[in-house]
Amino acid sequence: MSLDIKRPISNKTKKKKTGFIFQMQLNHNNREGNNKRNMFIVFFRHYYRWILWFFLSLYLFTSYFTGDQPSPSTTTTSLISNLKTSSSLPSHALIESSAILKPSHTSIFNGMKIYVYDLPARYNSDWVTASDRCASHLFAAEVAIHRALLSDFSVRTLEPEEADFFFVPVYVSCNFSTSNGFPSLSHARSLISSAVDFVSGRYSFWNRTRGSDHVFVASHDFGACFHAMEDMAIEQGIPEFMKKSIILQTFGVNYKHPCQEAEHVVIPPYVPPESVQIAIDRAPAKGRRDIWAFFRGKMEVNPKNINGRYYSKGVRTAILKKYGGRRRFHLNRHRFAGYRSEILRSVFCLCPLGWAPWSPRLVESAVLGCVPVVIADGIKLPFSETVRWPEISLTVAEKDVKNLRKILEHVTATNLSMIQRNLREPAFKRALLYNVPMMEGDATWHILDALSRKLDRSYRRSRVLSQ
Template sequence: MDPLPTFSYDLSTELFSLYLQLAGFSREKGSLQMRKHNNCWASLLLLNLLGSLVVQGRPTSIRTERISGSAGDVLEDNPVGRLKVYIYELPSKYNKKLLEKDSRCLTHMFAAEIFMHQFLLTSPVRTLNPEEADWFYTPVYATCDLTPNGLPLPFKSPRVMRSAIQLISSKWPYWNKTEGADHFFLVPHDFGACFHYLEEKAIQRGILPLLQRATLAQTFGQRNHVCLNEGSITIPPYAPPGKMQAHLIPPDTPRSIFVYFRGLFYDVNNDPEGGYYARGARASIWENFKNNPLFDISTDHPTTYYEDMQRAIFCLCPLGWAPWSPRLVEAVVFGCIPVIIADDIVLPFADAIPWEEIGVFVAEKDVPQLDTILTSIPIEVILRKQRLLANPSMKKAMLFTQPAEAGDAFHQILNGLARKLPHGKGVYLKGGEKILNWTAGTSGDLKPW
């Protein structure tokens, strides 16, 4: 995979101030304050200004900013030599046959579970000797049983996972030594190991009881939530690296869009009144800013979607049914400052990626003030966020590259596992000791698969 672009920046302060005055803005204490009664043409003029001055690509003079502190230091950690992983050999009905049945599993946002398996099979951290393993991995494609419109069937996922755990616990001795405390699973459902796309249903189900002691690598993360185990590793959703690479535009293209978003504002099929979906945040975005010239927002999904993100300064990343979406990955890869609207979200690889420094967090209740919040950010802060986003290691950490590359999302997962070593003595059970309840769960989840 070719390297993703980095950018350098230039800013003419005097010219910028002049255009701000024409556009109806004033600079107060280093931030932009929108005056009342500003004209549409003036706002659009400001967009062109930001596009031509704030972000000017200069491939011959690349400027990025080094990430300081613990976050930046661990981005480039090398997990090789720090852990060994044993992969259980399961019957193909748990993985390969599911993929053969529906190849759409390779391109949807849950595909990390498939590519992680393929990566580990040839990774130098793999061991064929389970006696020397630090971690055990069970390759189950729990999101690869799809409806005709491409959505995972959540009621089957816990049955598939229970079946796989019953198999490894009966065929190998390692699960029973710890009841899964030295095992890790990829569970990239909307609400992780709660296996549902509706939060209310996910909370009712809870994390599959047999996974309570395991380490879960999951796209879902929200503080103080029943679907997030302590010690889970929050990972990015899958976004196709090759497809994004194919849509790169010249790095000197001006960023002429101030705020960009494409997606649903109302899920009319499942939530016709719009109050439950996204907890009303997306509906609020549309109602407040559909006619605001600073906001390029729509339900349309154009063929130029990736190109448009590269022309934008801010990309909205609001919650949907779950707090996360592939927009987080896309925004980072394309250097568009993510505006994260999802209260209490736990973001991917938060111990390695300084989200507070590269993104903007807006509380769901504050969505009606989005325009004021974003135009009040000091220009110097915008520039620094863009320089950090231009760091190639930041982009790579969000991608499941094929073939794998040092520092990519595969390696960040392994780094997360390595940081949890060595296992404490409390991981290993005494002879005959049981902690997990094999009969716990809903009646539907206990059905054989």
């Protein structure tokens, strides 16, 4: 009997076959993995911006709702406490971040872009070269805004085709040719007209909109009417070629007036930030406000001058006659270079109208912590849409000047401490001063914020929407 014994299949053979199959699968998987990797790389190259934007937005969104958010009241109380204890460093009041600021718009402003025309020096920088006062006097907002825009590339564009607005930098308040040292505006209309001829002859942007997306500064008594006397300003009116443009002007009233019959933004008069800082630095660390009501400036004993016009509508004369020599009123008709030190010592700073309703005293008082008492019927204060003026100032009707003492005594007995506390908030101070380069929340920042709400005038935007 034969016995057939079947040998088992060798493991080696199995291993070889299995190894071969495994290798084939591995090579196949590698090729498939490479293809997928290549597809991923191509996809990422094309869409990485969207992917990064999605995750960044998701992070910011979740951070907002899950982060520890201090309550506004706690933050404001803390800020005021810090200001009270930092008397040795008074400059902080002008530069610290404030809890009451709105979220930053500096880099976006709804995506707004501004093109700054590069005009020949005869329209701007030559005037500064001729006189240092050009960049530092109360009408110098035209210089400060121009310089701030040149230094800010979050809004400025070097490509005019990308611009929503076009800034025309003409300095018309720097001609100090008059005997009294005040600027002469007699050349203003011809100088700006020449600048418009220049830009319209070299660019197509003015002609396509008749200047409706172009921005000018008119930092004078009656804005783009370019005259210091109201009757003459009204008679001359705004030049026809500027009536379609946007005017940044210190003049503003809450009633119909020929000198604001153009799209405009009311801006603060210019007060040099460095002069404010010097006054603060020189003040005693624990200085006391020992002047109750303060005013220094022109006050006519006889209000009717040689031209037959009444300066300040007689308001300043009424103040002088009623309160001159009174113990609690510090009134002075003469100039004094260190008058900001007097503001730092004062509780109330009177801001009556002059020829025009506005005054640099408004800014100086507010940033130096003295309660501005605005005496100018119908005045429209700068950035009134965003700056809460009723919380940091008083308004007294011109006819009520005779009751001024009683009005101030009533405020002293009721809500003076609240107004003074509000005045210490850095955001209020910052909104009234121009910085170069621009700072978040300063005067130029608020101007850009106001312009961003006028983007319906942008030719570029209207073209995009119509396509």
